[in-house]
Amino acid sequence: STFGSLGDFLMLVFWSREKKTDTDHRQPGHRDTVARLLSGRNNVKVAHIIDAIYNHRSVQPSWRSPRVNERDSAFSLTIHPTSINFARPSMKAWAAQLCAVQAHRDIKTLTRNDPDHPEYAPAVLSLHDITWSDVMNYSPERTVATFRACTVFLYNFFEHVSVPHKDGKPVQCVRRPREMCIIASLTPIINGHNIRVNGYFSMAFGIHLFSGQAHTDLPFTTQLFGVPPGAWNLKDHLTRVIANERLSMRVESLWKDIDWVHFNDSMELLCIRTLAEEISVLSSHVKTVSERFRTAPMAIHRIPDDHRTSIQPLGCNSENELSTQGMKRAIDDFNGQIGYPEEAAEMLIEWVGGDGGSHESTERVKRVLAPTALSNRDTHQNKISTPEAWHVKSTAIQTISETHFGPTNGSDPSLLSKIFHLVGLKRPANLKKVDFYPMVHGFKLT
16 A cells, blocks of 8 residues: 555666666665566566466456457557456557567668678679669578568568467478568568568569569560570561462471481481480489580570570460360460550560460461451551470370270380380370370380
8 A cells, every 4th residue: 555556666666776886876776676587586477476467366457348459559550558447358469569660670681782792792793783683693591591580570470470370389391481572571561671682582573573664665575585686576477478488388398308327417416415314324424415405506596695585474264265266265365464465465466385286276366367357466466476396295105095005915016105114104094095204204204
């Protein structure tokens, strides 16, 4: 009763001078007792007291209390903790606001201009100065190490929430490593505070380019593919089509146009690489043979190493691409996803590809819509369709498997089933639907 309340007593117990030079009105015993408690030199630590208060039966308003709405103030970042009467929601709000202050301090650390820090170098470069070498040298491990060292609170927080827990224990995901989850979570926050910081995670910059449709810029695209300026000029293409210089083209003329010397050299080199990959004594020559494939005269057109790019997947649709109307709607949907402007179809070629059925449908759309006065985008006259090499190879492999595999117990020694058995390969369960890469490997060995 001398102190009025327990709260007044505790405020006097934990009173402390604001400045070291101010007069300390406490007695030595009072000062030493509090110092021993706060420095952890007692058996009962401060954490024990906080835990006892937090778990006390009177710290939470009951549903019958007139202040039951204070439960909603827990973890509030706007209501001051002293404005909340009950202890538990007040402590939650105080803890949340303390974490928020530290989180902003960590973000400020990551957005600070520090030329001496290795992660800052890519961020200060302009868009025109960034090379493929800068992008390819990006290191997720280095980024994780930066977050761990510079932002201890944010890193530990996102590490905790990014890992699923079972029976109260964290479970590490093999296919979804927590490090990548942390990077993917922190990067948008960093970019939200400083738009010039793009060196922490290349994916964020890629999303920025895709959302701004910068990836459809013609000079940018042609540079990535290593093609000369004007390669996508629609007017030049239509002029060549109208000239009809290939009117007399036949299978025989295509046969004559094949560079058989180059073809035979490629097949010989392929046989050599197959032997080098399968025979351990020759394995040291695999790198040399692969280099021959990548350089002239074997490599006719190869994208330069500094022009590497990646595939941007598009959302699928439920259209029947083998039908004329379905293919038209499918391509129009893809054009909408990539942000292909209608006016660009009057000047530029759009190159599409697919399997044999898709290629036929694309050409059929062009034939059906050709005698109309609609725009090039609506009639698809600016589209050039080519069968994709992978689909062509896949179809050929399916045909070879069905035709030449033969029964397992056949007497013909040239059957693929016999040869596969000799080299220790398994027979496909369904010859009409074989796995592409294992079958190609088997063909190379046979």
